[in-house]
Amino acid sequence: MRYYPLLLDLHGTHCLIVGFGKVGQRKLATLLKANPAQVTVLDTFSIEEVKDADMLQLLNNPFVTYSQRSFEASDVAGKTLVFASTGSRTVNKQVSDACAAHNILCNVIDDPSSGTFTVPAHIEKGDLLITLSTGGASPALSRKIKKELEKQVGDKYAPVVTLMGRIRPLILELANDTEQNTTVFRNLVSSDIATAIQKKDQIAAESILRSILPETLHSNIGALLHELI
Structure with missing residues (x-):
């Protein structure tokens, strides 16, 4: 087992998402459910150009701060969790290297082994949260098992x-x-x-x-x- 199974209490913490494509948006949507004090999002697009309503809703959340600029190593300071979710492996590595230098937990979407944690597939039914992982070996298999568990568990528990x-x-x-x-x-x-x-x-x-x-x-x-x- 490479990863230690753990559920984190992020209430009152500061987190960072670098790259706000579809994956970054999914990360933020899930992260906000854990009630962090603040989530900083970095990307290079202008928020005035955003037409997607769901994307705008996420960025306009009062707990989210969006900055239109490139990543700098100092951005990880004081963060509890960091997500490297850009389309550039070079930038994602810069993020993971900066986190490693400060012992900050980091998730890297295109190279899980270069980060310190992965985000497991999960089933959420009220206060019931079931997580599952293949250790980064096969997200597709995680999704398959998740669907099977959802049918089995339903809303019973x-x-x-x-x-x-x-x-x-x-x-x-x-x-x-x-x-x-x-x-x-x-x-x-x-x-x-x-x-x-x-x-x-x-x-x-x-x-x-x-x-x-x-x-x-x-x-x-x-x-x-x-x-x-």
Whole structure:
């Protein structure tokens, strides 16, 4: 395994995208979902010449700063993530070299091995995020597997993730021992709660939660299932 599997919290960080073609646009659209404080985009086109509505919407995002100029090594200073997504291998290498000199994580679209991370294919269903990677060997295979997983997973587990996000802090507030909490969480995800929610079966869902949750939390069941069924 070449790459270490990792999900980053980019809230409050500054990132850089060098090159804003179709790939750069996809990188930015995904990056903005992670709520960075600022994303700087560098390219040589004039924003006044842009006719594509989706492209303009990305560039006009309040968290995006566009600069019409060529890349300079100093641009990577203070950045958490950098994407080298130009059509020039020479420029992309300049970006990756500058990042390497400052120990900054860098993704290079035309030569993943010269960067420090790749962006995995992913499936996003509410708060559920599934990522997969072939280590840069075959993005096409990643896309194929992604389509297969999307069909298999569907929308079944997204509301369960929301439910577990509501339950977890309540369980932890009870200050029970870790083994007891683990048993509750495992019983919940092993139950038929996902099916009950998917079928909009309020009675079954409430029954499952009452059978698994500590009695002190039974009064919360209605709120836990709010808008999930």
